[in-house]
Amino acid sequence: DAGVIQSPRHEVTEMGQEVTLRCKPISGHDYLFWYRQTMMRGLELLIYFNNNVPIDDSGMPEDRFSAKMPNASFSTLKIQPSEPRDSAVYFCASSLEGGYGYTFGSGTRLTVV
Amino acid sequence: KQEVTQIPAALSVPEGENLVLNCSFTDSAIYNLQWFRQDPGKGLTSLLLIQSSQREQTSGRLNASLDKSSGRSTLYIAASQPGDSATYLCAVNSGNTPLVFGKGTRLSVIA
Secondary structure, eight states: OOOOEEEOSEEEEOTTOOEEEEEEOOTTOOEEEEEEEETTTEEEEEEEEETTEEEEOTTOOSTTEEEEEEETTEEEEEESSOOGGGOEEEEEEEESSSSSOOEEOOOEEEEEO | OOOEEEEOSEEEEETTOOEEEEEEESOOOOSEEEEEEEOTTSOEEEEEEEETTOSEEEETTEEEEEETTTTEEEEEEOSOOGGGOEEEEEEEESSSOOOEEOOOEEEEEEO
C-alpha cells in the first residue's frame, strides 16, 4: 500500500480564492482525520469521519471550511474564501480504530498571500 | 477539554547523551498515550503506544513511561545519534476518540 496520499504537496493562493485539499486514505481504514499544524497552535483536529460519515466537525474554525468524504477512498477539505491566517500544513490521517494505529500523509503546505 | 503540554519546546544535545522528553496531560482518564516522530516536511510516524493499563513500552533505544494518575509521560532516548534529530510529539485519547496532540519537542543531536 502506498500509504495515505495527499495532494497537492504545496499550494500558494491569493486571499479570497477557493482551495481544495485532497486525501486518499489507506484501503480498509474506517477512520479518516483532517488535522492542521501551525507553530502557534500545534496539531489541531479539524474533522473526522467514520465509514465516510462525519462524526465531529467541531474543530472546523469557520463556515469557510468544509470537508466531504464521498466514498471510502477519497476525501476533500475545502476553504472558500481563503485568508492569510489559513496558512498552515494540513494533514490527513487514516486508521482502523479511532484512537490508535494512525497513518499520516505527508501533508499539504498551504500559503495564502 | 484535554490539553497536552510538552517540555522543553526545543532541545540540543551532543551525540551520545541520554535524554528525556516530557509530556503532561490535564485529564487523566485516557485510553492510551502515543509518541510520534516528525521529520521536517514529513508526516508523523508512530514510535510507541502505551495503553492506560501499562506503565511503559520499549523499542530499541527508546523507552516511554506513563504515570496516568499524575498525568505525565516521559520519552527516554539512550545514546542519542544525529539521526534522532526530529520533532517528537506526544498524543492522548479517551476511548475510541481522536488523538489530542502536544506541540512537540524539537530535538537536535549534534555530532
